[in-house]
Amino acid sequence: xxxxxxxxxxxxxxxxxxxxTQAPRFRGIEIRACADLNQDAARQRAEEFGVRAETVDxxxxxxxxxxxxxxxIPAAHFEVSRQSLDAGxxxxxxxxxxxxxxxxxxxxxxxxxxxxxxxxxxDTFLGGxxxxxxxxxxxxIVGNIVGGTCHVMSHGMEHWHPNPDFFFKPGGxxxxxxxxxxxxxxxxxxxxxxxxxxxxxxPTPERIIxxxxxxxxxxxxxxxxxxxxxxxxxxxxxVTLGASWDVWKNGHAPMELYxxxxxxxxxxxxxxxxxVSHSEKNGxxxxxxxxxxxxxxxxxxxxxxxxxxxxxxxxxxxxxxxGIVENRENRCGLDVALHVIDVMTSILRSGEAxxxxxxxxxxxxxxxxxxxxxxxxxxxxx
Numbered sequence: 001x002x003x004x005x006x007x008x009x010x011x012x013x014x015x016x017x018x019x020x021t022q023a024p025r026f027r028g029i030e031i032r033a034c035a036d037l038n039q040d041a042a043r044q045r046a047e048e049f050g051v052r053a054e055t056v057d058x059x060x061x062x063x064x065x066x067x068x069x070x071x072x073i074p075a076a077h078f079e080v081s082r083q084s085l086d087a088g089x090x091x092x093x094x095x096x097x098x099x100x101x102x103x104x105x106x107x108x109x110x111x112x113x114x115x116x117x118x119x120x121x122x123d124t125f126l127g128g129x130x131x132x133x134x135x136x137x138x139x140x141i142v143g144n145i146v147g148g149t150c151h152v153m154s155h156g157m158e159h160w161h162p163n164p165d166f167f168f169k170p171g172g173x174x175x176x177x178x179x180x181x182x183x184x185x186x187x188x189x190x191x192x193x194x195x196x197x198x199x200x201x202x203p204t205p206e207r208i209i210x211x212x213x214x215x216x217x218x219x220x221x222x223x224x225x226x227x228x229x230x231x232x233x234x235x236x237x238x239v240t241l242g243a244s245w246d247v248w249k250n251g252h253a254p255m256e257l258y259x260x261x262x263x264x265x266x267x268x269x270x271x272x273x274x275x276v277s278h279s280e281k282n283g284x285x286x287x288x289x290x291x292x293x294x295x296x297x298x299x300x301x302x303x304x305x306x307x308x309x310x311x312x313x314x315x316x317x318x319x320x321x322x323g324i325v326e327n328r329e330n331r332c333g334l335d336v337a338l339h340v341i342d343v344m345t346s347i348l349r350s351g352e353a354x355x356x357x358x359x360x361x362x363x364x365x366x367x368x369x370x371x372x373x374x375x376x377x378x379x380x381x382x
Contacts, residue, residue, distance in 0.1 A: 004030050005090075005321040008059045010080055011071030012036040012045040014161075015094060018313045019069060020049040026318035027379050028325065031069070035059040060087040067092055067321060074171035078103040081118065085110045090324060092119040092317045095180040097337050099171050100345055101360055104338040111334065117323070119330050120337035123316025125185045126369045127272025128297020132288060133257075134368050136264060137189050142278055143261030145190050148239040151252035152178045152270070156245035158209045158219065165219050167245075168207060173223035174243035178270065179344045182255065185269035186231070186239060187336060189257065192362040193343045194234045200224035200351025203246045229347045234362065241347075273297040273310035294371040295378060318377050319369075331366040339363040 007029050009016055016034065023031045035054045036042040046053035059065060060083060068084035070077055070093040078098045081091045085107065097120035098104040111118045124130065136142060152174060157164040166172050187193070203226060207219040226244040233239070242252070254274075255266035262281055267274020273296070277285040296315060299308035316332030323330035339361045346357040 003325050004028060005066040005324065006064045007031045007067045007069050007317070007321075008054070008062060008065035008089075009034040009045075009069045009071055010036070010056055010059060010084075011073075011094075012038070012041040013071065016045055016071050018311070019071065019317075020045065020051070022311060022314045023317070025312070025379060026314055026377055028318050028321035028377070029067070029314070032064055033059055033062060060084060060089065066090060067317070069317065070094060070097070073166045074099060074176065075166070075169070078107070081107055082110065085114060085116055085118070088114065088116070090117045090119075090320070092320055092332075093121070095121045095337075096171070096176050096341055096344065098341055099176070101338065101342050104334070104341055108334055108338065117320055117330065118334040119316060119320040119332045120334070121316060121332065122181045122184055122269075123313065123319075123332050124181055124269055124272050125188050126296060126315045126319070126331060126374070127310060127312065128292065128294030128374075129267050129273045129276050130185055130188070130269060131294055131296070131369050131374070132276050132292045133264060133266045134189055135292070135370070136276075136278055136288075137257075138368065141262065141280070142257070142259030142264045145235065145237045145257050145259050147237055148186075148255065148257040149242075149252070150182050150186065150239065150255040151242040151250065152182055152254070153242060153244045153247040153250045153252065155248050156207060156225070158207045158211065160211050162211055162213065164207075164209060164211070168219050168221045168223060168225070170223055173225060173227075173348075174245050175224075175227050175344050175347055179241075179243060179347075180340055181269040182241065182243075183340045183343050184336065185255065185266070187340060187363065188366050189266070190233050190235055190237050190239075191365050192234050192339055193359055194232045195356050195358045196229055196231050196343060196346050196350055197356045198227055198229035198347045198350040199354070200227040200348065202226070224348065224351055227347060227351055229350070231343065271309060272312050273299070292371065295374050296369075315374075315377060322377065329367070331369060333366065335363040336366050
């Protein structure tokens with residue numbers, strides 16, 4: 001039986017609720033405590049989910065905590081992760097786990113010196129649909145991937161998030177906030193990126209919050225909100241990426257990959273499941289998955305509008321915990337996360353400089369997570 005590692009959360013905002021809700025589904029982890037600079041927020045989450053509330057220092061010093069789950073705002077991710085490694089804890093961070101390559105390399109050095117792990121969201125690429133897309137690519141169904149497009153476009157977060165300021169500050173924006181989902185999925189499907197080029201803009205320098213409780217307040221935008229980029233992969237594939245929070249509606253597919261034997265349509269990487277389809281050369285699109293019994297594609301959460309979605313957040317955290325015990329690499333590992341940071345920050349730098357930028361880092365594709373391997377992460381795969 002896999003040893004269970006104790007998890008302590010630092011950062012008790014909106015996203016902590018998702019982790020606390022989903023974690024009990026998984027083997028290898030148990031969330032035991034939470035902390036926040038706002039101790040009222042920590043106490044509220046602790047009471048809601050039956051864990052104990054701690055101060056940040058108290059959590060870092062707790063003997064029953066093996067992994068710190070870093071759910072602070074992006075600007076604080078590096079410092080909290082650094083403190084956690086200093087305290088002898090493994091770290092799993094929300095994305096982006098750092099804001100530049102140098103910070104990621106520093107965490108990598110610290111982790112290696114201490115024999116610790118650093119992992120990072122997103123883990124949505126482990127979802128049933130995205131792993132089916134991976135299966136089709138690995139089986140050569142659409143041939144060698146030569147190109148593609150992906151788009152993530154909306155009109156921002158100020159319409160629904162109670163405190164949307166950080167989305168429009170350095171560390172936010174559509175590339176660093178939503179780009180990890182798309183770029184990580186591209187890396188797991190195609191491999192590492194070689195160089196990038198981009199054009200960026202900030203069409204609306206000031207945003208007005210329309211969500212409660214701060215409706216009417218203004219936010220000064222300090223990061224680009226529309227970015228169009230071209231990614232050249234080490235494999236030779238060329239993919240265009242459109243990311244914007246200045247679009248009310250669009251008709252783009254989330255992700256299309258073009259192979260020399262056909263085309264693959266991949267659903268939104270922000271979610272664990274969705275419709276996958278592919279064509280062989282000029283034939284009709286064939287819907288899938290068919291006979292792909294992947295547990296992370298099963299709808300398990302009700303939305304307020306009555307729809308059901310597949311939500312297996314913490315899969316990456318559980319995979320890391322089990323990987324620590326089994327002494328194997330975790331799929332949401334530091335090398336992949338750091339390469340994605342390199343891609344995203346290079347896109348932003350290219351948008352400023354107007355030139356191609358060659359990546360500093362590379363990585364291997366994370367191991368695929370087939371249906372059996374996914375079931376092995378769950379306490380109850382039924």
